[in-house]
Amino acid sequence: MKEKDKPEETKALKQAKDNWTVDENTLANADLPEEERDWFCDARPKVVKPVSWDPMEKFLNWARAHSLWILAFGTGCGAVELRPLLTARYDISRFGMAPRPTPRQSSVFMIGGYVSIKTLKRIVRSYEEMQGPKFVVAVCSCAINGGMYWDSYNTVKRIDHYIPVDVYVTGCMPRPEAVLAGFQKLQELIMAGKAEGQNLYAENFDWYKANQKQVITDWNMPDYNW
Amino acid sequence: MNDKYPPIVDGKSVYDLDSQKYLKMWQGPQHPGVTGNMSLELDISGDQIIKCNTHVGYLHRGFEKLMERRRYINCFPIVCRICVPEPDTNEYLFAAATEELLGVEIPERAKWLRTLDLELSRLASFFMWIGGQSGAFGSGTVAQWSIAYRDYVLDLFEELTGARIYHMYMIPGGVRGGLPEGWIQHAEKVLDGASKLLDEIYYVTFHNSVFKSRAKGLGIITPDLIDRFGVVGPNVRGSGIARDLRKDSPYLVYDQLDFNIETETAGDTYARTLVRWKEMHQSISLIRQIIMLMPKSGPLYTTLPNVLHLKVPAGETYVKAESTRGEYGYYMVSDGSEFPRKVTVRGPSYSHGMALLEHLAVGVNIADTHGLMISLHTYPPEIER
Amino acid sequence: MNKIYEDLSSRFTLSDYHQQRDNLAFVTVEKAQLVSAITYMRDYLKFTHLVLMTSVDWLEQGKFQLTYLLHNYELHVNFGLKVMLDRDNAVMDTIHHLWGHARVYQRELHEMFGIDFPGSPGVNEPMILESWQGPPPMRRDFDTKKYSEETFDHRPRQHVEPEDYLRQNLYPED
Numbered sequence: 001m002k003e004k005d006k007p008e009e010t011k012a013l014k015q016a017k018d019n020w021t022v023d024e025n026t027l028a029n030a031d032l033p034e035e036e037r038d039w040f041c042d043a044r045p046k047v048v049k050p051v052s053w054d055p056m057e058k059f060l061n062w063a064r065a066h067s068l069w070i071l072a073f074g075t076g077c078g079a080v081e082l083r084p085l086l087t088a089r090y091d092i093s094r095f096g097m098a099p100r101p102t103p104r105q106s107s108v109f110m111i112g113g114y115v116s117i118k119t120l121k122r123i124v125r126s127y128e129e130m131q132g133p134k135f136v137v138a139v140c141s142c143a144i145n146g147g148m149y150w151d152s153y154n155t156v157k158r159i160d161h162y163i164p165v166d167v168y169v170t171g172c173m174p175r176p177e178a179v180l181a182g183f184q185k186l187q188e189l190i191m192a193g194k195a196e197g198q199n200l201y202a203e204n205f206d207w208y209k210a211n212q213k214q215v216i217t218d219w220n221m222p223d224y225n226w
Numbered sequence: 227m228n229d230k231y232p233p234i235v236d237g238k239s240v241y242d243l244d245s246q247k248y249l250k251m252w253q254g255p256q257h258p259g260v261t262g263n264m265s266l267e268l269d270i271s272g273d274q275i276i277k278c279n280t281h282v283g284y285l286h287r288g289f290e291k292l293m294e295r296r297r298y299i300n301c302f303p304i305v306c307r308i309c310v311p312e313p314d315t316n317e318y319l320f321a322a323a324t325e326e327l328l329g330v331e332i333p334e335r336a337k338w339l340r341t342l343d344l345e346l347s348r349l350a351s352f353f354m355w356i357g358g359q360s361g362a363f364g365s366g367t368v369a370q371w372s373i374a375y376r377d378y379v380l381d382l383f384e385e386l387t388g389a390r391i392y393h394m395y396m397i398p399g400g401v402r403g404g405l406p407e408g409w410i411q412h413a414e415k416v417l418d419g420a421s422k423l424l425d426e427i428y429y430v431t432f433h434n435s436v437f438k439s440r441a442k443g444l445g446i447i448t449p450d451l452i453d454r455f456g457v458v459g460p461n462v463r464g465s466g467i468a469r470d471l472r473k474d475s476p477y478l479v480y481d482q483l484d485f486n487i488e489t490e491t492a493g494d495t496y497a498r499t500l501v502r503w504k505e506m507h508q509s510i511s512l513i514r515q516i517i518m519l520m521p522k523s524g525p526l527y528t529t530l531p532n533v534l535h536l537k538v539p540a541g542e543t544y545v546k547a548e549s550t551r552g553e554y555g556y557y558m559v560s561d562g563s564e565f566p567r568k569v570t571v572r573g574p575s576y577s578h579g580m581a582l583l584e585h586l587a588v589g590v591n592i593a594d595t596h597g598l599m600i601s602l603h604t605y606p607p608e609i610e611r
Numbered sequence: 612m613n614k615i616y617e618d619l620s621s622r623f624t625l626s627d628y629h630q631q632r633d634n635l636a637f638v639t640v641e642k643a644q645l646v647s648a649i650t651y652m653r654d655y656l657k658f659t660h661l662v663l664m665t666s667v668d669w670l671e672q673g674k675f676q677l678t679y680l681l682h683n684y685e686l687h688v689n690f691g692l693k694v695m696l697d698r699d700n701a702v703m704d705t706i707h708h709l710w711g712h713a714r715v716y717q718r719e720l721h722e723m724f725g726i727d728f729p730g731s732p733g734v735n736e737p738m739i740l741e742s743w744q745g746p747p748p749m750r751r752d753f754d755t756k757k758y759s760e761e762t763f764d765h766r767p768r769q770h771v772e773p774e775d776y777l778r779q780n781l782y783p784e785d
Contacts, residue, residue: 073256074263076285077310077607080391083354087374101258118741119255119263119284126256145766148304151295151756152288153748154740157763173391215762218742283739291748291755297774326632453659455711474687475634534774534782543631544662544680544689557680559667570665577712585711610739 017206020223027223040222045202048132050193057193064107064133065190068183071106072099073126075119078112078139081176090176097183103129108186111165113140113173114149115156121216127163128225132198135190137182139169147172161211164197232276239276247271253595255284261358261599262606264579270592278587278595280580286610293569298324298398299533301566306392308571309608312351314343315549316556317396320569322477322545323558324398327538330528336400338520341478342513343386343395344547349420349509350379351550352502355603359499360431362597363440368427375423378416385409400527410517417510424506432500441496445586445598448493455585456577459552460505461602464498466491471548483515495601502550502603537564551575551603573608580609612636612688615656623648627693637678637691645694646704649679653709658683658690661709664716666724670751673698675726679706696726705731723749 020028027042051057074082085092086099100106103126115123127136138159141147146157159165166189169182189195201208205224213219232241232248241248254265263284269277289308293301305320306313318340325332332340353376357369380390385406387393395402431437447457447465462469468487472480488504490497530536540562546555555572583602590598616628616638627639640648652658658681667676675696682689696703705728707714717728718738725747728734737743746753 071256072258076263077307077391079263080310080354083357083373084377087370087377089374089377099258103256114285114287116284116286118286118739121741122255122284145768146763148307149287149292150765151759152292153745153753153755153758153762154286154288157759158766161764175390211764216742217744283737283741286739288748288755291753294751295756299777300774456661458660469684474684532782534777541631542637542678542691544635544691546662546689553662555662555680557663557665557678559676568665568667570663572663576663576715580715581712 013207013210017210020209021206029222031219032222041224041226042222043224045128045198045205045224045226047199047202058191061191061193065187066096068095068097068108068135068186069100069106070097070108070110071103071126071130072101073103073109073123075111075115075123076113076140076142077173078110078143078179080112081139081173081179082110082112084176085179090180092180092183095180095183095187103127104131106130107134108183109134109136109163110179111136111138111143111159114142114147114152115159115162116154117156117215120156120162120212121221124163124212124216125221125225133190133195134198135166135186135195136163136197137167137169137179137186138165139174139179139182141170141172144168144170156215162208162215164200164208166195166197232271241269241271241276243269248276251592253592254281260596261604264604264606264609266583266587266595266599268587268592268595273592275587275590275592275595278584280584282580282606282610284610285607289571289611290569293566295565297534297564298536298538298566301569302398303394306394308611309549309573309605310391311354311605312347312550313392314347314395315547315554316571317394318344318478319545319547319554319556321396321398322547323543323556323569324538326543326545327541327558327560328398328530328536329539330399330530332400332528333525335404335521335524336526337478338516339401339404339526340396341480341483342516342520343383343393343401344478345509345512345516346379346382346386347393348550349506349513350376350383352506352509353379355502355550355600356427356431356499356506358600359502359597360427360437362600363437365431365434365437368431371423372427375420378419382409382413382416385412397527399530400525402526404526413513413517417513421507421510424503424510428503432496432503438496440594440597441499441601442492442494444495444590444594445601446492446494447582447586451582451585455582457552457582458574458577459548459550459603460498460501461552461578463487463489464501465493471546471553475546477545477547479516482519483512485512495597498601505550535564537562538566546572549574551578551605554608571608571611573605573611575604575606575609578602579604579606615688615690618656619648619652622651634686634688635691636689637693639693639695642694642696642703645679645692646706649681649692649706650709652681652690652692656683657685660684661706661713662689664713664720666720666726666749668698668724668749668751670698675701675724677703677720677726701726703728705729705734707731723747725750 029037143159149155167182167186232239251268254260255263265281267279305316308316353372357372360368387395470487538560542559544557551574557570559568561567623644624641630636660682662680662682677694679692717731720726721734
């Protein structure tokens with residue numbers, strides 16, 4: 001996200017914020033039934049600062065960039081190009097990438113194309129369940145600006161208002177080479193210490209949450225799932 | 227009846243989820259064992275399913291609404307997005323429905339090229355499917371082989387149409403282009419390799435003890451289910467009933483090609499897999515025949531009048547084609563204006579992806595639901611569109 | 612095709628018969644007779660396959676057209692039965708007892724058009740749209756573009772209507 005896109009602290013946002021905040025560190029989980037609130041965690045996400053010793057941080061970033069595990073969640077048509085990437089011709093495992101079945105084990109979320117509102121709810125949940133460091137690659141035009149479905153009543157037009165995106169890959173459909181290039185760009189960003197989507201989410205948590213709740217009207221899950 | 231199952235009262239199984247004997251489990255949408263983006267709500271006893279509910283709608287984009295506010299020519303690039311692994315059937319059917327309402331006849335060469343494109347996409351879609359089918363039973367090798375080989379078929383598409391996945395090749399009135407130079411030689415190479423690969427797949431799949439023991443007897447479709455649930459395509463042919471739209475009501479040039487309807491009698495997952503494997507061979511043979519018989523020159527399309535003012539005469543029609551999953555249909559209603567009044571897509575997964583799956587899943591182990599689902603060959607995007 | 616039509620018309624009140632192709636015809640049936648007509652066709656005329664069920668919104672006339680498309684596997688013909696419903700009071704008899712997948716179609720029609728099928732299992736449950744607030748989206752008076760602009764954040768961009776683009780680039784003389 002560029003500097004000028006950064007969310008403003010509007011009045012509506014402040015009001016919404018009061019609805020789900022108990023204090024600075026505690027979330028209210030107000031949309032859950034009273035008896036279920038204790039079952040879930042109520043902490044906010046925290047910004048992870050880089051390690052103070054610079055060579056160590058560089059080493060960590062190098063390690064992070066070379067074992068990117070992709071969450072196997074085919075959210076749209078873009079998922080069809082992920083499968084050739086796993087096979088011999090493109091062979092994504094050269095770069096230390098592999099698909100993982102559960103969010104707990106994966107570090108890259110590939111948004112494959114259009115996101116309907118029903119899927120957005122699951123995406124938010126899966127994204128928040130992922131362990132840090134985590135990154136998002138948005139593939140296909142529909143995830144970037146709505147693409148073909150710019151006037152559809154059921155798809156979200158820009159995914160970066162709901163979860164932070166590190167790398168975009170344009171095209172409908174992008175070729176596997178393009179997706180691969182996107183992943184390599186992500187590796188470059190990680191090694192340069194610039195893939196800060198996770199921290200962005202923690203910093204602007206209220207803004208993202210307000211956007212999510214504006215679209216997902218039946219919010220029956222905890223405010224932050226992890 | 228197994229004593230694991232809850233008692234049946236008045237034709238409904240009665241059980242209490244709070245009794246700690248039964249469990250509710252969700253499979254998907256974030257689950258590698260679910261085809262595409264849909265979810266199953268399973269009530270289980272032990273590891274056996276006693277009730278299954280399917281939930282779709284994760285991929286709904288409202289195509290039928292979007293088409294109402296687009297001109298016919300603007301609709302044409304979006305229809306192929308309805309089904310990702312096999313988009314060409316959508317293109318053909320939309321073009322065919324428009325042509326029928328307009329009363330346009332397409333040139334002979336375009337018919338052959340359309341058939342070629344449809345058969346190639348059938349091959350690509352089946353390669354995708356056979357990887358999933360054997361992957362569901364634990365054989366990742368076949369998935370690696372077949373999905374990697376599918377790429378070579380997609381290369382043929384790229385040469386022919388310029389795109390890998392969404393080709394947008396069949397415009398209303400004809401096709402966009404002819405065969406490029408050297409395409410036939412390239413295609414023959416790919417087809418030779420494909421039939422070799424299919425034979426290898428036969429040995430590692432149909433002789434494999436794991437595959438045999440898990441697939442045989444799983445999800446048997448009996449003939450009475452076929453009419454009750456409107457089952458179509460290879461699912462029917464796996465139960466010994468020879469129904470194929472390419473033979474029964476031939477479209478394009480299928481009446482000039484030589485092929486038989488492949489059937490198996492058992493009706494289980496193994497039989498359905500075998501039918502589809504045979505149809506891949508059939509598809510290769512059909513492509514070879516088309517390349518041999520097709521006219522080498524001639525017009526590619528009938529020029530339509532100015533598409534911005536193209537008014538389609540009022541009327542309604544239904545066109546259908548045999549896709550990899552069975553009968554694919556487009557029901558188009560025109561009110562005489564420049565915009566279609568209503569286009570309804572009949573995806574073949576509609577019947578077997580929800581109602582039939584819910585019926586067949588009862589009694590199946592959790593581990594086998596993926597194999598069952600993919601053996602019915604469900605693609606969620608065409609259920610909800 | 613004509614034989615089937617004559618057989619049907621001797622038993623039911625039909626109107627607006629229209630043969631589109633050799634193997635496709637449409638006919639309008641009265642609302643009260645539809646379920647019996649469809650059962651007769653399934654059991655005696657061997658139209659054993661329900662291909663699709665859909666609705667067309669004729670907003671100008673204030674009607675919903677409900678189409679049931681049937682298929683005969685022996686003659687390989689399609690026959691469409693149409694019913695006109697009042698738009699304000701859209702209620703239709705259910706056919707879920709005839710085909711297992713009819714209830715899925717009816718559930719979708721209820722959600723997308725607001726046509727009610729009393730007695731069909733799970734017809735009131737949301738199938739595709741979750742937490743939908745607006746009117747049934749496939750109705751003609753629902754404006755999807757307006758809804759999308761009001762509900763979602765759009766990325767600022769140079770916006771070109773596909774139609775205008777075509778006009779400027781392909782048919783500049785228009």
